[in-house]
Amino acid sequence: MSADYTRRLADLRRSDADEFGGKSANLGELLAAGIPVPSGFAVGARAFRTFVEETGLEGMIAAAMSHVSAGDVDANSAASKAIGEAMRFAPLPDAVRAELHRRHDELAHATNEEAPPVAVRSSALGEDSQEASHAGQQESFLWVRGIEQIYDAVRDCWVSLYTPHAISYRAALGVAEAEPAMGVTVQQMVDAEVSGVMFTCNPVSGDRSMVALNASWGLGIAVVGGETTPDDYLVSKVTGEVVRQTVSAKEIEYVPDATGRGTVRVEVPAERRDEPCLGEVQLAALLEIARRVERHFGSHQDIEWAIARGRTLPDALLVLQSRPVTALPDPAPRLSASAMSLVMGTFGASPRTPKQP
Secondary structure (H helix, E strand, C coil), rough: HHHHEEEHHCCCCCHHHHCCCCCHHHHHHHHCCCCCCCCCECCCHHHHHHHHHHHHCHHHHHHCCCCCCCCCCHHHHHHHHHHHHHHCCCCHHHHHHHHHHHHHHHHHHHHCCCCCEEEEEEEEEECCCCCCCCCCCCCEEEEEHHHCCCCCCHHHHHHHHCCCCHHHHHHHHCCCCCCEEEEEEEECCCCCCEEEEEEEEEEEEEECCEEEEEECCCCCCHHCCCCCCEEEEEEEEECCCCCEEEECCEEEEEEEHHHHHHEEEEEECCHCCCCCCCCHHHHHHHHHHHHHHHHHCCCEEEEEEEECCCCCCCEEEEEEEEECCCCCCCCCCCCCCCCHEEEEECCCCCCCCCCCC
């Protein structure tokens, strides 16, 4: 059955988070609420478990993990390297490959492209939940094209369960030897003219009446990687008034590679560097989306979004993921503070360019 290993994002709900991860489940919720989300499918944790079992990696992983501890950097790095190399050389089970191939063909048919570009994102179990504090530890891969690259990207998402950072985190929680599992989100790629993150509250001051936004040119990799400082906005959720706007010099951006696979870092033309990424119309559209997402989930959310190049609003605005704000301070009059540090914490894993064939 197709539901054994994969499911369309549109068919997922919050109750599916235990199998498909919070990221994929939340995207299903957004689609059910009529929020614009790129189409795609989710790979369940059962696919990962089947991969580990059929390749005989269970014993090897257990042996490597038996030596790790929260403070032992060398042991954690050695375990990560050994597990990563073994997983990357292990073949995907035939049934999992067949499911990925079928879902890729469905997406190709829907988009009228032989190899539609997709983002392949880790959707760890427990991540993007109300209680989660470990989002951003696993990998994402952007502008992946073709089924062979999807196979590799899904496997590499699984490998990222065993980065030194992820191993140390689980060791600090006292669950280093527990068997982690992961879902994966495969989502149609957006050629973003502008992208960013918004919180349906002020995460720095705790003011629930504000929406805090960051925005930069191109794909969000430059902001996540700390290579550019985004524009910063604070908008009243009630009146729509722009309470604060800080425009930064945005000297670089990431765009699709001309080959159609992966991304490239380019310089922003001088005339655009000091221009604000968002105007009144875009901010109003983002504010409306923020209200709708918050209303649907019934809690404050941080939302990754993109405005597609060459399209007009409202169709150009798409939500890429949403997760609850898990910690919010008591309201305090500190409107001058920036939410940038929280953006970095929320989406801390740098999206990677997929391997070239």
